[in-house]
Amino acid sequence: MTNKTKTTVPVEQEIRYWMRTPAITINLAAPLSEALALMREHDIRRLPVVVDTGELRGIITQGDIRGADIMRVAGLDPVDIAQALRNVKVYEVMTEDPIAVTPETSLREAALLMIENKIGGLPVIDENKRVIGIITESDLFEALVQQLETHPRF
Known part of the structure; x- marks a missing residue:
């Protein structure tokens, strides 16, 4: 067994400081029309998908729903598209x-996860896998800008 020492980062570099909370979530049994409306x-592009307890089960993005726009361009009736959604x-x-990620995850680690997984x-989840927030690329850019303003030598 190896001893792993947790690297600590300044609190302002933890996700908890930058995440959007509470996260707008959707139940996995909801219709796509509700996800799109939310x-x-x-004005968001992704929704954590939860069960009734708030536990994370998935994520849905605008790209996952974008097929509706393709159907419209293909000439399908908007009423049929709405019914499908x-x-x-x-x-x-x-x-x-x-x-x-958790609230204690560093901004660097979150950024690397986003880059590596595109x-x-x-x-952002708690110890019971309940969604408590979300961190996006926009939030990371905001943190970067603040860091650059606070430490101009970077």
């Missing part, structure tokens, strides 16, 4: 078991 209402459930198109956001 994204538009809150009501009939398809979130769990049918979500990414299951997404990469998630994703734009990470759900």
Whole structure:
């Protein structure tokens, strides 16, 4: 057995300082129409998908739902498209078991996870896998700008 020493980072470099909370989430049994409405209402591009207890089960993005725009361009009736969005459930198109981070995760680690996995956001979960926030590429840019303003030598 090896002893792993946890590297500590200044609190301002932890996710908890930068995450958006509470996260806007959606139940996995909700229709796609509800997911799309939530994204538009809150001007966001991704929703953590949860069960009734708030436990993370997946993530759904605008890209997952983008097929509706393709159907419209293809000439399908908007009424048929709306019906399809009501009939398809979130769990049918979500990414299951997404990469998630904790409030103590460093900004650097979150950024590396996003880069390595080509994703734009990470759900933030507690010890029971309940979603408590979300960190996005925009949040990381905001942190970078603040760091650059605070430490101009960088």
